[in-house]
Amino acid sequence: DAKTTQPPSMDCAEGRAANLPCNHSTISGNEYVYWYRQIHSQGPQYIIHGLKNNETNEMASLIITEDRKSSTLILPHATLRDTAVYYCIVRPYNTDKLIFGTGTRLQVFP
């Protein structure tokens, strides 16, 4: 299973863009990259996922490098409510299992 590497923590000023990096250098061609976040021990909240192309939805943008070995989740205008642990996950194509790492703890400050 492809592993992901994320920085343990990051800070971001409110109103600024938060850019959360993820390394997944062993990703296979048919494996998707998923991002979830978890706020204060609630259930993980789905944010976005992608395969090769960049993706955008109402919550965030996902930028995947051309070689697919890394990706960046972008929260365009971070708010205090975005303070959470963000998980980058690579899902094997033939399974439902999501393999969570320890994630990045994002602290948004006023």
Added chain:
Amino acid sequence: DAGVTQSPTHLIKTRGQHVTLRCSPISGHKSVSWYQQVLGQGPQFIFQYYEKEERGRGNFPDRFSARQFPNYSSELNVNALLLGDSALYLCASSLRSLAGVRGETQYFGPGTRLLVL
């Protein structure tokens, strides 16, 4: 629309007891997965059920079992509870099994927090 619901929200048990946790998926979702999250760690996959059949199992002892009902709700059972079973138990549902399917995703419930004394 209601999301994934789980019951109970909190539970306290003693070592050696048995516990049953319940999950109702999002309406129309036929796949349910269970995860265990110990404090300070990311969730770990326990089971996945799709169309009432077990489709995946994580590295958990046989004390853990689950089943899915005709209405696609699910139960997670843990026997002979240990102190180390104290955790947040999460249920996630998806429209169908993600295996072999591009672009599907799982949606998580709020979890059941189990404390074993």
